[in-house]
Amino acid sequence: EEVYTLHDVPELAKAINNMNIRGSGAIGICGVYGILLAALKSNGKKGKILEAASLLKSTRPTAVNLMKTIDEMVSVAEGSSEDILEKVEQKAVDILKRQLQFEYDLGAHGAELINDGDTIMTHCHSGALGGSGFGGRALSVIRTAFEQGKKIHVYTCETRPYLQGARITAYELKKFGIPHTLITDGMSGYFMNQGYIQKVVVGSDRVAGNGDLANKIGTYNHALAAKANGIPFYTATSSHTIDFLTKSGKDIEVEMRNGDEVVYLNGTRIAPEGTHALYPSFDITPNELITGIITEVGVIQSPYDKNLKKLANYNSVTI
Ligand code: RUB
Incomplete structure (x- = not known):
């Protein structure tokens, strides 16, 4: 199996755009963790989360999961930096669990x-x-x-x-x-x-x-x-x-x-x-x-x- 180590959101966006990561479910989950990554790297700055959201959404236009999961993540990024970090991490875990349940x-x-x-x-x-x-x-x-x-x-x-x-x-x-x-x-x-x-x-x-x-x-x-x-x-x-x-x-x-x-x-x-x-x-x-x-x-x-x-x-x- 190929393993990619991605260090930041631009690298993730490139991996999605170049089809190193592909398939609607997978890129949807990558959108989720891309937003979490942006939150962690910026220590919970809303501006950086919005920047990451717009970059990730621009990668592939047809699969709708990517757009929806990113919107869901952004919607919880409110409050202090600590609040944002906590809520964004919890949401990421919830979305991943939900997707697994959908699949079962x-x-x-x-x-x-x-x-x-x-x-x-x-x-x-x-x-x-x-x-x-x-x-x-x-x-x-x-x-x-x-x-x-x-x-x-x-x-x-x-x-x-x-x-x-x-x-x-x-x-x-x-x-x-x-x-x-x-x-x-x-x-x-x-x-x-x-x-x-x-x-x-x-x-x-x-x-x-x-x-x-x-x-x-x-x-x-x-x-x-x-x-x-x-x-x-x-x-x-x-x-x-x-x-x-x-x-x-x-x-x-x-x-x-x-x-x-x-x-x-x-x-x-x-x-x-x-x-x-x-x-x-x-x-x-x-x-x-x-x-x-x-x-x-x-x-x-x-x-x-x-x-x-x-x-x-x-x-x-x-x-
Ligand atoms: C892959 C493709 C898949 C769907 C569904 O396209 O069309 O059939 O994404 O996949 P690409 P899943 O390789 O261009 O992303 O059920 O895994 O979401």
């Missing part, structure tokens, strides 16, 4: 959807190194089903250009002893159509109030293939990732990363000089392609604009 709870709800003998496809990485460590969100569902004794198999889908499905999800599945097979982004339609896959479970970077889903680029293609082949397509998320201020997927900012990340692989140029590349880091899957949204309070189904509202006041999420 949504894992239990999601596992009910998995049958003995299922092969489940997941995309990119929504796993244990993300979130607070039990399972990320998609892997929480998979891991819980596996630990219940269901004989499952996972197709982990690699994602260009960072290859997280191979490099991180496969690593974690191996660590948990879960049987798995690695495929690449373009293969999902074939395997679904040939009857290899019974369920698709992906993570989420943001769910809009109407149920539209922002997740790693390629998710939309999988959802289309799943619909065409009658395969249930789920996203595993939590109330914290549902953004009621975002009405639909059209309102979600999709992070456009540097095309050079596509053109270079491990520092070697793999396309001709002069070839230009594009890299939208996420895509939007419209709600009608989503069979269910797995959350810590249960599996939410269509009509999402009505049914998701039940979660609106949950855990200080505001409309």
Whole structure:
């Protein structure tokens, strides 16, 4: 496992921006501890906390957990420096515990959807190194089903250009002893159509109030293939990732990363000089392609604009 030692908030912001730390749950928790770090380094100065908040929020625009956890941290930074230090530290611990609880709870709800003998496809990485460590969100569902004794198999889908499905999800599945097979982004339609896959479970970077889903680029293609082949397509998320201020997927900012990340692989140029590349880091899957949204309070189904509202006041999420 790679270990990074980060000494200050600018280093943390760079690590998030450069995708050394990635996945919505993980960067949300890094936002929390980034604010705590700013508080500790400045001995509880509100100005430094606000500065850190705005730097960290500017790193990646699509995943909403980062914005929400930072706002939660900033909201308790009131009073004397001693008060601020104490409250910010307590809040950090509370948020981490809450996220872990979400992962256990949504894992239990999601596992009910998995049958003995299922092969489940997941995309990119929504796993244990993300979130607070039990399972990320998609892997929480998979891991819980596996630990219940269901004989499952996972197709982990690699994602260009960072290859997280191979490099991180496969690593974690191996660590948990879960049987798995690695495929690449373009293969999902074939395997679904040939009857290899019974369920698709992906993570989420943001769910809009109407149920539209922002997740790693390629998710939309999988959802289309799943619909065409009658395969249930789920996203595993939590109330914290549902953004009621975002009405639909059209309102979600999709992070456009540097095309050079596509053109270079491990520092070697793999396309001709002069070839230009594009890299939208996420895509939007419209709600009608989503069979269910797995959350810590249960599996939410269509009509999402009505049914998701039940979660609106949950855990200080505001409309
Ligand atoms: C990773 C990605 C993941 C979600 C959910 O994107 O899209 O599916 O973040 O992960 P990136 P989790 O690598 O660009 O950050 O369930 O761990 O929050």
